Amino acid sequence: MQSHAKVVIIGGGMMGVGLAYHLAEEGWKDVVLLEKGELTSGSTWHAAGQCPSFIGNYNMAKIHHYSNTLYPRLEEITGQPAGWHGCGGIRLATTQEEVDWFRYVAGFSANVGFHMEIIGPDRIRELNPWIETDGVLAGAYTNMDGHVDPSSACNAMAAGARQMGATIIRHTRVTDINVLPSCEFEVMTDRGNITTEHVVNAAGCYAREVGKWVGVETPITNMEHQYLVTEPLKEFQNIDFELPVMRDPTTAGYYRQEQKAGLVGIYEHYGSREAWAGRGGFPEWDSDNEIFEGDIDRIAPWLEKALERMPIFANAGIRRIVNGAIPHTPDGNPLVGPAPGLRNFWQCCGAAIGIAQGAGTGKYLAQWMVHGDADINMHSIDPRRFGEYANPDYTRAKSFDDYENMFETPLPGREIHAARPNRVTPLYEPLKAKGAIYTEVYGWERPKYFAPEGFEEKLQYRRNNLFDLVAEECRTVREHVGIMDLSSFAKFDVSGPGAQAFLDQLTANKLPKRAGGINLTHVLSDGGRIQGEWTITRLGDDRFYVLSGAGTERQTLDHLNFAAGDDVTVANVTDDYGMLVVAGPKARDVLSPLTDADLTNGSFRWLSGQEITVAGVRVRALRVNYVGELGWELHAPMEELATLYDAIWAEGAAHGIADFGAQAVNSLRMEKGYRGYGGELTNEITLIETGCERFYAPDKGDFTGRAATESVRDMGIITKLVYGEIAATDCDIYGGEAVMQGSEVVGVCTSGGYGHATGKSLAFAYVELDKTDGLEVVILGERRALTLLSEPVWDPTNARQKA
Numbered sequence: 001m002q003s004h005a006k007v008v009i010i011g012g013g014m015m016g017v018g019l020a021y022h023l024a025e026e027g028w029k030d031v032v033l034l035e036k037g038e039l040t041s042g043s044t045w046h047a048a049g050q051c052p053s054f055i056g057n058y059n060m061a062k063i064h065h066y067s068n069t070l071y072p073r074l075e076e077i078t079g080q081p082a083g084w085h086g087c088g089g090i091r092l093a094t095t096q097e098e099v100d101w102f103r104y105v106a107g108f109s110a111n112v113g114f115h116m117e118i119i120g121p122d123r124i125r126e127l128n129p130w131i132e133t134d135g136v137l138a139g140a141y142t143n144m145d146g147h148v149d150p151s152s153a154c155n156a157m158a159a160g161a162r163q164m165g166a167t168i169i170r171h172t173r174v175t176d177i178n179v180l181p182s183c184e185f186e187v188m189t190d191r192g193n194i195t196t197e198h199v200v201n202a203a204g205c206y207a208r209e210v211g212k213w214v215g216v217e218t219p220i221t222n223m224e225h226q227y228l229v230t231e232p233l234k235e236f237q238n239i240d241f242e243l244p245v246m247r248d249p250t251t252a253g254y255y256r257q258e259q260k261a262g263l264v265g266i267y268e269h270y271g272s273r274e275a276w277a278g279r280g281g282f283p284e285w286d287s288d289n290e291i292f293e294g295d296i297d298r299i300a301p302w303l304e305k306a307l308e309r310m311p312i313f314a315n316a317g318i319r320r321i322v323n324g325a326i327p328h329t330p331d332g333n334p335l336v337g338p339a340p341g342l343r344n345f346w347q348c349c350g351a352a353i354g355i356a357q358g359a360g361t362g363k364y365l366a367q368w369m370v371h372g373d374a375d376i377n378m379h380s381i382d383p384r385r386f387g388e389y390a391n392p393d394y395t396r397a398k399s400f401d402d403y404e405n406m407f408e409t410p411l412p413g414r415e416i417h418a419a420r421p422n423r424v425t426p427l428y429e430p431l432k433a434k435g436a437i438y439t440e441v442y443g444w445e446r447p448k449y450f451a452p453e454g455f456e457e458k459l460q461y462r463r464n465n466l467f468d469l470v471a472e473e474c475r476t477v478r479e480h481v482g483i484m485d486l487s488s489f490a491k492f493d494v495s496g497p498g499a500q501a502f503l504d505q506l507t508a509n510k511l512p513k514r515a516g517g518i519n520l521t522h523v524l525s526d527g528g529r530i531q532g533e534w535t536i537t538r539l540g541d542d543r544f545y546v547l548s549g550a551g552t553e554r555q556t557l558d559h560l561n562f563a564a565g566d567d568v569t570v571a572n573v574t575d576d577y578g579m580l581v582v583a584g585p586k587a588r589d590v591l592s593p594l595t596d597a598d599l600t601n602g603s604f605r606w607l608s609g610q611e612i613t614v615a616g617v618r619v620r621a622l623r624v625n626y627v628g629e630l631g632w633e634l635h636a637p638m639e640e641l642a643t644l645y646d647a648i649w650a651e652g653a654a655h656g657i658a659d660f661g662a663q664a665v666n667s668l669r670m671e672k673g674y675r676g677y678g679g680e681l682t683n684e685i686t687l688i689e690t691g692c693e694r695f696y697a698p699d700k701g702d703f704t705g706r707a708a709t710e711s712v713r714d715m716g717i718i719t720k721l722v723y724g725e726i727a728a729t730d731c732d733i734y735g736g737e738a739v740m741q742g743s744e745v746v747g748v749c750t751s752g753g754y755g756h757a758t759g760k761s762l763a764f765a766y767v768e769l770d771k772t773d774g775l776e777v778v779i780l781g782e783r784r785a786l787t788l789l790s791e792p793v794w795d796p797t798n799a800r801q802k803a
């Protein structure tokens with residue numbers, strides 16, 4: 001076995017092999033994949049092989065779609081059969097909310113590139129003559145997908161990888177990994193060691209154990225999942241077509257034709273089981289091709305429903321039951337990207353539908369590893385979206401929920417209550433008592449909105465009964481003053497003699513010159529793509545306070561830690577400081593009596609920060625906010641947050657103070673035209689496409705991503721971010737909706753919302769540069785005019801913030 005490699009991939013299932021193939025295709029030939037058994041001897045070999053195009057997340061849909069375009073071509077490319085069945089798929093809807101979800105997904109399908117049609121029961125029966133459609137309102141028909149034989153497809157990709165120069169070594173188990181002083185890795189196996197620059201953990205159900213060797217927490221839980229195959233059916237003997245793969249929420253599963261037999265798989269809602277639960281959820285190292293005893297009773301209630309839908313299956317005997325293990329993550333998406341805290345250690349695991357995802361995740365992870373950036377937004381699969389809070393107990397509870405809800409319609413506003421609350425501030429209970437309904441962000445409980453007792457949100461894609469509640473919260477902020485616990489922000493103290501030079505090199509904007517100055521700035525990759533958005537306050541000559549969005553705590557920490565030299569100290573103070581936003585025209589009137597500090601413009605200007613005392617609590621007061629009003633963010637010691645809140649609330653009573661939540665923030669920031677990280681600002685684009693040139697200072701000297709950004713600016717861009725008003729009536733933009741010019745798709749919406757103070761439905765979108773006239777967006781199946789706006793609809797001169 002060779003002693004050196006550029007990259008070692010641990011695991012020869014669909015995920016590891018998919019990556020090896022695409023790394024080789026991207027030009028990295030010195031790739032070694034190590035598999036302890038045969039290729040596919042983990043979860044991959046016993047998978048049912050379905051590859052749906054239909055998935056509710058725009059970026060995941062790109063991953064699925066890519067797989068569905070590669071698998072049918074694999075035989076031609078590699079000379080090895082891949083077992084592709086292009087029979088298409090139909091997902092059934094029995095409620096109007098589900099039909100709306102179909103319309104939403106159909107809205108982005110054209111953008112992604114797959115064909116999707118919403119069809120009625122008659123057409124469903126034409127495509128599947130044996131199905132009972134009682135109660136079915138519609139089907140989402142995707143004719144470019146189907147199912148694949150997992151072993152054949154995996155082996156065909158392996159053949160392709162070898163043909164392009166990758167090395168695949170079977171029957172070789174990785175037993176440990178050392179991180180060397182050179183930052184390389186020594187990968188130890190039962191057949192010798194390999195020194196390598198990069199390691200990829202594609203170990204499927206073993207991924208948590210592999211991560212442990214290098215101190216990387218890998219939030220997966222291995223779940224048992226069953227499908228059964230019937231005896232051959234006489235009805236299928238002489239047909240010259242294959243049934244589409246059926247997906248059916250009422251049966252919590254899928255059913256399809258398997259050669260001349262039937263196949264039914266169920267994601268049971270209770271009684272679901274962690275695989276190898278008695279052994280901590282972990283298989284033995286020498287277990288290959290392992291399956292568990294079938295347990296029909298566990299899936300019986302849903303199986304019965306499936307058999308009612310496909311009565312011909314009920315008449316056939318069961319030939320075999322496959323009960324195998326699948327890794328699930330807390331949010332159902334795979335872990336694909338850099339592992340937290342360790343440079344050049346990559347995750348490519350946690351895939352619950354890894355047959356559908358193996359090729360696509362391989363392609364985009366390979367781009368990331370080779371070029372420093374992927375061409376799609378990787379935010380929702382980046383392993384760093386989880387922090388230390390995602391411990392095994394948390395992961396187990398969430399993964400169970402994910403497993404049981406695999407076929408649930410992901411309606412907007414649905415909260416997953418498993419493993420909560422997790423990260424809370426001292427205000428969690430008091431605000432709950434005042435009606436706070438929370439959402440979870442990076443383990444934190446964040447107020448979403450405030451509701452009277454007994455209120456229940458009607459979950460749907462269209463505007464719902466939340467509309468008036470959020471309108472009232474927005475009105476308070478616009479007309480009086482609102483208060484919000486936004487402690488979930490990630491917060492870092494960066495200090496030391498080298499701090500200024502360090503941050504200057506790492507970020508695109510100039511650092512504030514004077515103590516108290518605040519700047520918004522971005523972290524870029526070498527290729528100039530956006531990796532983070534930070535607010536930096538200079539606290540002193542060599543002291544800086546760095547803030548980033550809650551979901552990016554781990555990414556920011558890694559950006560800082562990986563680049564910091566000995567003359568810089570980085571402290572993660574996220575849990576040490578709570579943060580209250582106090583915003584609205586009366587904000588100064590409320591805060592002034594509580595502090596000796598002069599809050600007038602002469603002493604405390606907009607975009608500046610000071611360490612002051614408010615209600616006896618020492619705070620870092622920053623005169624900034626994301627809602628576009630006069631206001632302060634007050635960063636206070638966590639243990640004193642409630643004292644501060646109570647004092648502000650008491651003082652605010654005379655000024656009409658009210659609580660507000662994240663739903664209101666979205667409405668308010670849309671009116672101000674504030675871009676969001678992860679939506680508008682992503683790894684897909686540079687600051688030039690986002691129109692953020694004012695936060696970019698090429699004249700300040702060199703910094704990471706400068707040269708690439710300059711070159712994009714000089715060469716010109718092909719898409720740009722636009723902001724506009726939508727002629728919407730009862731539904732606003734979620735993100736992912738197609739932007740059309742006539743019959744042509746010319747862009748995609750990134751986020752949106754209803755501006756309650758202005759009465760406008762607003763959106764951001766990326767559109768082709770020269771195609772900005774006569775635009776429409778597709779909202780829930782209807783085309784609505786998008787009128788571009790050159791400035792924010794609320795306070796374009798920032799007069800209110802400067803007041």
Ligand SMILES: Cc1cc2nc3c(=O)[nH]c(=O)nc-3n(C[C@H](O)[C@H](O)[C@H](O)COP(=O)(O)OP(=O)(O)OC[C@H]3O[C@@H](n4cnc5c(N)ncnc54)[C@H](O)[C@@H]3O)c2cc1C
Pocket residue numbers: 010011012013014015016034035036037038039040041042043044045046047048049050051172173174175202203204205206210225226227322323324325326327348349350351352353354355356357
């Ligand atoms: C019953 C069932 C039905 C399914 N149906 C579908 C479906 O229809 N569609 C779909 O998309 N997905 C389906 N899945 C899920 C799918 O099987 C998995 O998501 C996918 O196989 C995961 O691939 P992987 O490469 O991450 O893991 P695996 O296939 O488990 O590969 C990991 C590999 O790593 C190797 N390995 C681990 N540790 C080491 C080590 N230390 N050294 C060397 N090698 C190591 C293992 O031997 C294994 O081969 C199904 C799963 C089950 C159980």
